[in-house]
Amino acid sequence: MKKQIIVGALALSTVIAIPVAMANVAAPVAKAATKEKVSISGAWVRPSMMGKDMTAGYMKIKVTGTSDTLTKVAVPMSIGMAQLHETVMVDGSMSMREVKQVVITKGATLKLEPGSYHIMLMGLKSPITVGQKVPITLTFKKKGAVTVTATAVE
Amino acid sequence: MRIVNRVVRGVLTAVAVMGAVLTLQACGGTDGPTGLKGFVPESANDVGGISLPDIGPVGNGSERPLTAAPGDLLLVYFGYTSCPDVCPTTLGDIRSAIRRLPAKDRQRVEVAMATVDPARDTAAVLRGYVGHFFSLWRAYRTTDPAALRAAEDAFGASSSVTRTKGGGQEVMHSAFTYVVDDQGHQLVSWPFGMRSKDMAADLRTLLSSNQGAQQ
Numbered sequence: 001m002k003k004q005i006i007v008g009a010l011a012l013s014t015v016i017a018i019p020v021a022m023a024n025v026a027a028p029v030a031k032a033a034t035k036e037k038v039s040i041s042g043a044w045v046r047p048s049m050m051g052k053d054m055t056a057g058y059m060k061i062k063v064t065g066t067s068d069t070l071t072k073v074a075v076p077m078s079i080g081m082a083q084l085h086e087t088v089m090v091d092g093s094m095s096m097r098e099v100k101q102v103v104i105t106k107g108a109t110l111k112l113e114p115g116s117y118h119i120m121l122m123g124l125k126s127p128i129t130v131g132q133k134v135p136i137t138l139t140f141k142k143k144g145a146v147t148v149t150a151t152a153v154e
Numbered sequence: 155m156r157i158v159n160r161v162v163r164g165v166l167t168a169v170a171v172m173g174a175v176l177t178l179q180a181c182g183g184t185d186g187p188t189g190l191k192g193f194v195p196e197s198a199n200d201v202g203g204i205s206l207p208d209i210g211p212v213g214n215g216s217e218r219p220l221t222a223a224p225g226d227l228l229l230v231y232f233g234y235t236s237c238p239d240v241c242p243t244t245l246g247d248i249r250s251a252i253r254r255l256p257a258k259d260r261q262r263v264e265v266a267m268a269t270v271d272p273a274r275d276t277a278a279v280l281r282g283y284v285g286h287f288f289s290l291w292r293a294y295r296t297t298d299p300a301a302l303r304a305a306e307d308a309f310g311a312s313s314s315v316t317r318t319k320g321g322g323q324e325v326m327h328s329a330f331t332y333v334v335d336d337q338g339h340q341l342v343s344w345p346f347g348m349r350s351k352d353m354a355a356d357l358r359t360l361l362s363s364n365q366g367a368q369q
Contacts, residue, residue, distance in 0.1 A: 046238070046242055049235065049242070049282070049283050049286055050282040050283070050286060051235075051278070051279045051282050051283075052235060052236065052279070052283070054236065054238050055238050055242075056238040056239045056242075085239070087239050087240055090326070092312065092328055093312060093313070093314070093326040093327055093328055094240050094326065094327060094328070094329045094346065095324060095325065095326040095327075096238075096239065096324075114239055114240070114243035115239065115240060115243065115346055115347055118238070118239050120238055120239075121238070154246070
């Protein structure tokens with residue numbers, strides 16, 4: 001039993017070494033192979049905690065028509081600054097690192113979710129409270145800039 | 155594989171599972187309640203000898219063991235408040251799990267966060283952070299690195315804080331939640347990504363098996 005668990009866990013862990021673009025190739029293929037199309041859904045941010053000038057935002061980014069590359073995330077200066085981060089596990093410890101770009105293959109969905117990729121919001125000028133709308137602009141190599149509104153929810 | 159499949163929520167969780175499995179290999183024996191969703195140490199893991207300053211409303215800065223009140227359960231998490239992703243996700247999941255319990259059981263579960271980043275987590279910041287999530291809580295904060303390390307070692311946790319070139323700090327930490335009884339026995343541990351309903355199921359199991367101790 002122990003051996004089985006280890007083998008299974010190791011097999012799964014190797015997936016993390018595969019770039020997200022490859023890991024998602026099993027996603028449904030786009031029906032209409034039009035030009036680049038980016039669909040963003042489920043955008044939300046976590047309200048900032050008392051006394052902390054940072055938090056995180058999440059969403060799903062689906063690319064159809066062609067592959068594209070997410071190169072930048074931003075929020076208005078009046079809110080603070082944003083970076084694309086990834087939570088990673090090294091030797092059993094979790095930490096975060098900045099990610100400069102992520103390739104999303106045609107038909108794939110990049111999930112920004114807890115414990116994985118997320119938009120790190122830093123240097124907040126004022127607290128982000130429940131229900132607040134936060135505009136987040138994502139820049140793609142082909143598609144260009146796309147702005148979505150993320151709602152702050154617990 | 156059965157255990158792995160049950161708790162996997164994304165690739166990252168799978169890696170967390172691997173870490174847990176490797177940790178458990180060091181243990182022997184088969185004690186502990188059955189039917190739990192999290193990881194049960196294969197031998198009694200006693201953390202009853204560990205104490206740290208609790209700056210929460212009850213401890214008010216005094217040294218307190220990391221054990222539950224009689225008949226209750228203590229959930230222990232090593233984290234830090236500048237953590238925007240993993241820590242609030244975990245604490246939010248724990249809060250959801252506790253809310254799933256009947257009212258009488260909610261009073262028997264206390265949550266303790268021990269900061270791994272005491273330099274930035276001042277007493278005021280840490281109190282505000284933990285108190286935001288829970289009504290029954292402790293906040294352990296020591297500025298003695300050796301004391302923190304000893305506590306982490308007892309639980310099987312680990313952490314490090316290093317300064318980056320840009321003047322920032324990089325914090326690495328294990329992200330398990332440990333469930334401890336009033337004797338200091340570590341009953342089960344939950345990896346990051348454990349669903350709140352599974353946490354709640356474990357709490358129900360443990361609280362019902364701990365009824366005798368409450369008398």
